[in-house]
Amino acid sequence: MELTTLLKEKFGYDEFRPGQTEIIQKILDHQNVLGIMPTGGGKSVCYQLPALVLEGLTLVISPLISLMKDQVDALNEMGIPAAFINSSLTMPEINDRLRLAVDGKIKLLYVAPERLESYDFQQLLRHVPIELLAVDEAHCISQWGHDFRPSYLKLADIIQQFDQQPSIVALTATATPQVAEDILQRLLIPKENQVTTGFARENLAFQVVKEQKDTYLLEYLRVNQNQAGIVYASTRKEVERLYHLLKSKNISVGKYHGGMGEQERSKNQEDFLFDRIQVMVATNAFGMGINKSNVRFVIHAQVPGNLESYYQEAGRAGRDGLPSEAILLFAPHDLQIQQFFIDQSEMAIDYKQNEYLKLREMSQYAHSQMCLQRYILRYFGEDGPDCGRCSNCLDDREVIDITIEAQKVLSCVKRMGERFGKSLIGKVLTGSKDQKISQWHFDELPTYGLMKDWSQKEVTQLIDYLTASGFLTPTEGQFPLLKIAPTGIEVLLGKRTVTRKQAPVRTIVKDDALFEELRALRSELAQEQNMPPYVIFSDKTLQELVEKQPQTTLEFLQIKGVGQSKLEKYGAAFLEILKK
Incomplete structure (x- = not known):
């Protein structure tokens, strides 16, 4: 069957995305290939579609239990026979699934990398013709990657011991040139078989916000109250704090972190996927392989440890291609949390040094005035034009x-x-x-x-x-x-x-019409409430309002001297004048 027909029939897409045809063709020619595509770029199709064409079994190495389950459910829904084997199953269940694989009743089998280390599993592989080995989240192989896992490192050695040599496809959304080099070497993929489709996400607008994090977050969620989004924090404690803060403001919110029971986590994840809750506050344990396409915003309430993690997590916004936002709420002291994580890790000293460097790059991202999308692309070894959408591109100071x-x-x-x-x-x-x-x-x-x-x-x-x-x-x-x-x-x-x-340093002359109008409004409000005008807003705040002329509540919040309560009390009246 023609590939495009298969794509339409099984996956419901009319055409391939950039890079997909090239990767699939190499797999069908029995070549090893590395695909580097942005989050939401359609990596799964690169091995799921060839799995239908190839005779034998496609073995998929995947790092997360929740990710396997989601993918297998989706495939079975499409009428593609697939199964997973992981620690959530009983021994009889595992044996049943292995029998299906031996009998050729399933096309894709998802396993965790650790599973390949078991002797029993290695014996089983002798009875099943494996034609394709798909390594998902392949950056986990490299110790220079942002999510290095020793079990992935052993993977390379184990594959070499297979009786049969299946084709290998490695896929990732976030690989710096150094990490890509590592993957190619370890999985014996020729350099010319690296397919990179470019890291840019045309529909994502990046933003860095440095003022009053909680206040900004609450106002942002109020303005975007019918949209689905994820708020990431670095620690379980901060997830709990933010969850209770949002809950107290009647925001439709759930939480997700490693300290919760499996059942509660699964329920919250499902509620988010089915739009029963609007916002998920989570640590980075949440989201890998979350295929929810209508996430409109991803807000990092604390700085992640490196740009790879940041870009991967931010990339969960707008997978449907519609305009979406990735916002980093930056405070310098949050860097200390990440520094603490590195200090406490039991990694080798050169690995730690590398992590400190990555954290510094993350800090510089927050301080840079160049286009934010371009800054990220440069980090991944690519250059491109300014995006015209991020907070730096739109900054007209x-x-x-x-x-x-x-x-x-x-x-x-x-x-x-x-x-x-x-x-x-x-x-x-x-x-x-x-x-x-x-x-x-x-x-x-x-x-x-x-x-x-x-x-x-x-x-x-x-x-x-x-x-x-x-x-x-x-x-x-x-x-x-x-x-x-x-x-x-x-x-x-x-x-x-x-x-x-x-911001241009302008002294505002007394007869400045806008300044006088704002001052008159301030006097009026002060009289009504029987308080001195400066208690409402200082002259300095009025000057900044004239200079920056905010047009939305979120812009209004960025003015020094404006907090949530003043925004609620006086924002509408002042914005009415500013909009005129």
């Missing part, structure tokens, strides 16, 4: 020249011997009286106190920006030291300029 300020920072790093981290550099620049500074005689440097009219926080943010922009390079390890990058040297020599987006 004025671009100002900060070359002199950048030179002050870079000069200070140089004079301190490029042997210190950002907090001490910031203290020297702001003229801090810290004991360490006098101990090292840094108070005698010409750069000491050079930016004393800046706050420590402002200088640290500038250092983060210069690092994210590639003018400073952090060393490896838990406490990175900053060194000057080649582009930073060009800045010091006056051969390159540095710019940054910043």
Whole structure:
């Protein structure tokens, strides 16, 4: 049967997605192949369709029990005979399924990588002609991947011992060039058989939000109340806190983390899949292989440990191709949680160093002013144009020249011997009286106190920006030291300029019509409530309202001095004037 006909008949799609035909053709020609496709790019079809064409069994290695069950249910629903074997089954159930495989009654058998290590299972494979071995979530093979699993590493050795040599297809959504190289090597896939369809997701709008996380989250969910979405947190404790916070505001919400019973987790997952609840608050244990296509937003309430995890989790939004949002609520202290996870892991020292580097890249993503989609693509070794949709592309603040300020920072790093981290550099620049500074005689440097009219926080943010922009390079390890990058040297020599987006500093003249109108509204509200006008909003807040002219409640929340209760009390009245 023609492949397109089979695709339409069994899977209901009219045409193949990018990369699918190429991967399927290589499999049918009995070649080993690696497919790197974005989440929602149709990886499963790449082995499920050939499984129908090939004579023997397709063995699928899959890391999660819930993922296997979902996929097998979906295949059986389509009339494709499939089964899974994992620890949730009894011995008689396992034997029944193995018998079906031996008798050729099923086309696809899903197993966890650990299953291949069992002697009994290896014996069984001698009686079943396996024609295709599909390795799902193949990045788990690489110790440089974001979800390395030792059982996947053994997989490569076990496959070599098979009596029969099936074709191998490895699939992943998130592989950096280093990880891809690792997969090719371990699974003996020729370099020319790597099919990468590009990492860009045309329908995803990325955003980084740095203010008042809880307030922003509640307002976002209020504005998008009929949409399905996932809110990720790093710890079970934070999942519980957010769940109770949302529940208290009558939001239709469920929770999912490793500390819950299997039954409760399954029920909540099902409620989310069947649209019985709108929002799922979860740790990253939730979502792998979740085939819910109408997830409109994924919000990370805490920073994940690396960009691969972030992109994979964010990619669960908009699998149906409709416009969706991926929002990172960023707070610097959340990085410490991830740092703690790395410290506590029992991995080798070079693995830990690599994880610290990845965490730093995640932090730089939050501080970068380049297109966020492009930043992610660059991380995966790909370049492309600006997306025009992310918060950085839509940021229309004025671009100002900060070359002199950048030179002050870079000069200070140089004079301190490029042997210190950002907090001490910031203290020297702001003229801090810290004991360490006098101990090292840094108070005698010409750069000491050079930016004393800046706050420590402002200088640290500038250092983060210069690092994210590639003018400073952090060393490896838990406490990175900053060194000057080649582009930073060009800045010091006056051969390159540095710019940054910043709200224009405008003093608002008294007769500014909009300012006066907002002030009049403030007076009116103050009289009604019998309180001083500044209690409602300060002049500084009114000035910022005039400068930024927010048009939505979410934009209104980004103004300093606006919290949830003030938004609820006064937002509508002020927005009415601003919209005019």
